[in-house]
Amino acid sequence: MTKTIGTGNNMSFGHGGNIHKIAHSTKGSPGEFIDFSANINPLGLPSWARTLINRELETVVHYPDPEYNELKTAIAASYKCDRDVVVPVNGTSELLYMLPRVLNIKRIIIPVPSYIDYLKSFRSHSQEVIELTLLEDDNFNLDEKKLNGLIREGDGLVLGNPSNPTGTYIPDEIILEWAHRFPKCVFIIDEAFKEFVTSFKSLGARLPNIISLNSLTKFFSVPGLRIGFGLLPEPFLSRIKERLPEWNVNSLAQSFAIKALHDETYCKRTRVNCQELRSQLISRLDYIEGLKVYQSSANYLLIKILHTHTDQTLYDFLLSHKIIVRRCSNYQGLDHSFVRIAVRTEEENDQLVRLLEKAFSSREKSVGSSLKKRPRARSLMFQGTSSNAGKSLLTAGLCRILQQDGYRVAPFKAQNMSLNSFVTRDGKEMGRAQVVQARASRIEPDCLMNPILLKPNSDTGSQVIVHGIPVGNMNVAQYHAYKEKAFSCAKKAYDKLSRDYDCIVLEGAGSPGEVNLRKHDFVNMPMAAYADAPVLLVGDIDRGGVYAALAGTMDVLNEPERKRVAGFLINKFRGDQSLLEDAHRFLFDHSGREVLGVIPYLDNLAIPQEDSVVLHEGFYQNRPADSNEVDIAVILLPHVSNFTDIDALYFEDGVNVRFVKDRFELGNPAAVILPGSKNVAADLEFIKNRKFADEIIHLATQGCTIVGICGGYQMLGTVLRDPHKIESTEDEQEGLGLLEVHTTLGERKILQRKYGRHTVSGLPLVGYEIHHGVSEGGALENGVVLFDDGSWCGCRNQQGNVWGCYLHGLFDEDQFRNWFINELRAKSGLSPIKPGKNGSHIDQNLDRLAEIIRSNCNIDQLYNVMKL
Numbered sequence: 001m002t003k004t005i006g007t008g009n010n011m012s013f014g015h016g017g018n019i020h021k022i023a024h025s026t027k028g029s030p031g032e033f034i035d036f037s038a039n040i041n042p043l044g045l046p047s048w049a050r051t052l053i054n055r056e057l058e059t060v061v062h063y064p065d066p067e068y069n070e071l072k073t074a075i076a077a078s079y080k081c082d083r084d085v086v087v088p089v090n091g092t093s094e095l096l097y098m099l100p101r102v103l104n105i106k107r108i109i110i111p112v113p114s115y116i117d118y119l120k121s122f123r124s125h126s127q128e129v130i131e132l133t134l135l136e137d138d139n140f141n142l143d144e145k146k147l148n149g150l151i152r153e154g155d156g157l158v159l160g161n162p163s164n165p166t167g168t169y170i171p172d173e174i175i176l177e178w179a180h181r182f183p184k185c186v187f188i189i190d191e192a193f194k195e196f197v198t199s200f201k202s203l204g205a206r207l208p209n210i211i212s213l214n215s216l217t218k219f220f221s222v223p224g225l226r227i228g229f230g231l232l233p234e235p236f237l238s239r240i241k242e243r244l245p246e247w248n249v250n251s252l253a254q255s256f257a258i259k260a261l262h263d264e265t266y267c268k269r270t271r272v273n274c275q276e277l278r279s280q281l282i283s284r285l286d287y288i289e290g291l292k293v294y295q296s297s298a299n300y301l302l303i304k305i306l307h308t309h310t311d312q313t314l315y316d317f318l319l320s321h322k323i324i325v326r327r328c329s330n331y332q333g334l335d336h337s338f339v340r341i342a343v344r345t346e347e348e349n350d351q352l353v354r355l356l357e358k359a360f361s362s363r364e365k366s367v368g369s370s371l372k373k374r375p376r377a378r379s380l381m382f383q384g385t386s387s388n389a390g391k392s393l394l395t396a397g398l399c400r401i402l403q404q405d406g407y408r409v410a411p412f413k414a415q416n417m418s419l420n421s422f423v424t425r426d427g428k429e430m431g432r433a434q435v436v437q438a439r440a441s442r443i444e445p446d447c448l449m450n451p452i453l454l455k456p457n458s459d460t461g462s463q464v465i466v467h468g469i470p471v472g473n474m475n476v477a478q479y480h481a482y483k484e485k486a487f488s489c490a491k492k493a494y495d496k497l498s499r500d501y502d503c504i505v506l507e508g509a510g511s512p513g514e515v516n517l518r519k520h521d522f523v524n525m526p527m528a529a530y531a532d533a534p535v536l537l538v539g540d541i542d543r544g545g546v547y548a549a550l551a552g553t554m555d556v557l558n559e560p561e562r563k564r565v566a567g568f569l570i571n572k573f574r575g576d577q578s579l580l581e582d583a584h585r586f587l588f589d590h591s592g593r594e595v596l597g598v599i600p601y602l603d604n605l606a607i608p609q610e611d612s613v614v615l616h617e618g619f620y621q622n623r624p625a626d627s628n629e630v631d632i633a634v635i636l637l638p639h640v641s642n643f644t645d646i647d648a649l650y651f652e653d654g655v656n657v658r659f660v661k662d663r664f665e666l667g668n669p670a671a672v673i674l675p676g677s678k679n680v681a682a683d684l685e686f687i688k689n690r691k692f693a694d695e696i697i698h699l700a701t702q703g704c705t706i707v708g709i710c711g712g713y714q715m716l717g718t719v720l721r722d723p724h725k726i727e728s729t730e731d732e733q734e735g736l737g738l739l740e741v742h743t744t745l746g747e748r749k750i751l752q753r754k755y756g757r758h759t760v761s762g763l764p765l766v767g768y769e770i771h772h773g774v775s776e777g778g779a780l781e782n783g784v785v786l787f788d789d790g791s792w793c794g795c796r797n798q799q800g801n802v803w804g805c806y807l808h809g810l811f812d813e814d815q816f817r818n819w820f821i822n823e824l825r826a827k828s829g830l831s832p833i834k835p836g837k838n839g840s841h842i843d844q845n846l847d848r849l850a851e852i853i854r855s856n857c858n859i860d861q862l863y864n865v866m867k868l
Helices: 019-025 049-061 069-079 092-102 116-123 144-150 172-181 236-243 251-261 264-285 311-319 346-360 391-404 432-441 476-498 525-531 546-556 559-564 577-591 643-650 680-689 692-701 711-716 814-827 838-856 859-865
Strands: 002-005 086-089 107-112 128-133 155-160 186-190 210-215 228-231 291-293 300-305 338-342 378-384 409-412 415-417 421-423 429-431 452-456 461-466 469-475 503-507 535-540 565-573 595-600 630-635 655-660 671-674 705-709 719-721 732-734 742-758 764-776 785-787 802-805
Touching: 049 251, 049 546, 069 086, 069 251, 086 092, 086 236, 092 116, 092 186, 092 210, 092 228, 092 236, 107 116, 116 128, 116 155, 128 144, 144 172, 172 186, 172 210, 264 291, 264 300, 264 346, 311 338, 311 346, 378 391, 378 525, 391 409, 391 432, 391 503, 391 838, 409 432, 409 476, 421 432, 421 742, 421 764, 429 432, 429 452, 432 503, 432 838, 452 476, 461 476, 469 476, 476 503, 476 525, 503 525, 525 559, 535 546, 546 565, 546 577, 559 565, 565 577, 565 859, 577 595, 595 838, 630 643, 630 814, 643 655, 643 814, 671 692, 671 711, 680 692, 680 711, 680 719, 680 732, 692 705, 705 711, 705 814, 711 764, 711 802, 764 814
Parallel strands: 107 128, 107 155, 155 186, 186 210, 378 503, 378 535, 409 503, 415 452, 535 565, 565 595, 630 655, 630 671, 671 705, 705 802, 719 742
Antiparallel strands: 002 128, 086 228, 210 228, 291 300, 300 338, 421 429, 452 461, 461 469, 719 732, 742 764, 742 785
């Protein structure tokens, strides 16, 4: 079917992608909507785009290169064409509207439906326009016979390839054959979406009668930057150049295009991902009764509405859910029963499909429905500008707030690196930070909350623990190779956890902006994306440079990652918050995100800490000696682990706990504690080299109480053997010889919760064991703990002042801790103290933490971010 037209259907809504108009009319903001009306690469901007623009911004003080030398060279190299036929333009619309002035043709043939500006541009120059209507029954494919019967000498043909909105594609060989057959006709091929089909292949100027329009904005996701080009043979080339203004392509657009054309990785990923996403989307849409989906070669789909809705009513329904689609009734050849949708990300496509299923009341047992993801728990993730920015405590605090407000909440950290671990009731090992966060949530710790735990045992390697079970020691390269499997395990753990709770509060690791680690990082933004969790970026202002760190972190994130960031939290502030207003305004101007809270620096917060970094950064401060306090010295080992064994003592009244790094700091304490160690052999060598060993032995002979926990217990023995080279290259090391036990490190790691009684005091003990060593020697009568199952653990000397055992957490037991302290106080001539309550003390401090966060953070806004 053909017809000559002078005017056409001029619907008021025009093109897709006018998100600004829609946001204005709905009194919203562009960021609130998912725009399926604009056919843009779902991968978003290349990861380097923001860095490039930042770097090139200083060049805008100069005029752009009017000859486009570097740009034309890059285009010619990518498209394997002569650079002299390249004409860079400010978006291909600039070239399209100029072409009618230079073609000198009698008629223009435009297959419809097609991009509406083809008709508009040629009608504006009073040329005879012939519409060749593509039939729905032919799936809108161009009928070559009809074209042959219509085209004649002196005509022009405008063809989108792939066609917009239908997505049909004609192989290059067929178009070249047409151009050969009709050498007196001009073929204008719009290849705006061709890059989604094939790699940098253009028909432009391949023959004297072929002109191509090539857009870079759709494929590289920069429609706002406006960059494209045409490939034109003479005489059209000279005619166009005469009419184009100088400097029509700005410097930033030129720099972006040059870089983009060399990014083969991004281009390959786009084609593979778009094909997969398109296939998945078509598969799901096909099962929605009421819709007919046309096959497409591009990154968009044409859909016919069979019943229930028109394009307008469906548009209105989706818009009410913040989704925009392209109504197609202003395309010649289509009516009110057609819409076009872009192929977007998997999550966004899923949202659209769910709404379409609702709009058309799809069959409940369709394949499309079976592919639906179960609605997840609401989530929020704390990420930081650095390690020790306060993410763990803020996670614990928000967990307690959500629990107080009636939500079932659980913490989650995909991967933790810590020497402080805990054994669950079912004998699984997990990070202590998530144990504290579980306590804040008032739930039992579960290794699902920390599916991957790394316990460093050297400068280059760690023991890897997956779902609570050690899977081996790995160096950096080995773990990088394992990370895909690790991430898969983390995702499965999150899915299981999210089924049982209303909310999940996730914690990141280190910083998402560490460019040297981003390639292998799955704990921060990849995990946030999987959980669909908005991110709060936390900065430690006590370190200094926090605003530069927050702004810089935003600058190195790619665009999907930036979209996840909902705002900032300033942590550990001392002073008047009003002094920060200018800095907060700068952050908002720079990033478009607000500071949602300023958390004050918290002193004496008696909550177990995550890792030994706090020992070196002053969290456990050595207090001035008090004559009414019993003095306990803790040896600060290089590989100290589970130092939270000391927490209950540190925060107890009547006790002064000191962490000592040098033998000269030991003094004359009432007790010396050797804590756990992840590398006992190395730390034993450290004690000997630093002359700690001599001092400890001397103090023991003077009646000082010497206590060893786990690794510290092994050091107190006579010999440490390592036949499997788990911690050392040496088979055997001599211990301190204060206890008659010898230890052999075995390949199997012992992980168990234990219940029993202290043999001397008779008081109950509950704790957990995490060790490879098997210690033998001594006798039951010299044991330290008798367990309920009849086994026993530990050893003490005949005088009773030197003892050790494998049981972590024994000082958390209020009665035993009080007994131990009062025994030391009695030996020091001090009066006894009343029993403390460590458990309630921790809960009181968690409540205090929650109240401080409530008072200094916009909780309502956080709940809005979480969609609660």
